[in-house]
Amino acid sequence: MPATLDPNLAVGAILFVLGAIGVLTRRNLILIMLSAEMMLNGVALTLVTFSQMHGNNRGQIFTVFVLTVAACEAGLGLSLILALYHRTKTLDVNLWASIREPDISAPAPDAPSLTPPTDIRDYPRLTPSGGMPDLDGAERTLLADKNETRQTSLPA
Structure with a gap:
């Protein structure tokens, strides 16, 4: 291995490590993109x-593709950052909780809660083919009324 390649590998590793540190520690989204x-x-x-x-020259050909993907990622990422900035007027990643789903509360940043949630919702489940759905009383009478009117309206 020629002696001139060792500094190139060292610079590549240093660039990668500094970029990873920047991605993990920065809060400004533009600086995260630059990292x-x-x-x-x-x-x-x-x-x-x-x-x-x-x-x-396979590595050089692959590098052209890597740089092309990087350019596309930068263009798309900066357009998304611009749209989010117009919405929130900040580039701080931690303050973008407003794009969260409306019925999901933000996690508490202080201490994690180890207690189970108290409001467990009973979501409907799909029934097997040919079976009647598991409904409560009001929905069952509503369904029965619809079936009776449907059956009586059919010609005999």
């Missing part, structure tokens, strides 16, 4: 270095 781009550039540099080390 992800730095990770992709570290991977691209490593691919080119290994391609040169082995004497073929």
Whole structure:
């Protein structure tokens, strides 16, 4: 292995690690996107270095695809960030709880709750083919009334 390839691998690894640290520690979404781009550039540099080390151009060809995907990701990600910024007027990731589903409450950031939820909902279940659904009394009479009117309206 030539001595000139070791610094390239080291720079690629440093770029990837610094990008990963940025993704995990930043709160500003634009800085998170820049850190992800730095990770992709570290991977691209490593691919080119290994391609040169082995004497073929497959790593360089794959790097072109990686950089193309990175450009698409940057364009799409920045357009989503712009739309979210117009909605919330902030780029702080932690303050974007308003895009959460309306009936799901935000988790408490202080301490995790180990108690089971008290409001357990009984969601309807699909019945097997040919069976009657499991309904409560009011829904059962409603269904029976509809079936009687349907049967009486048919010609004999």
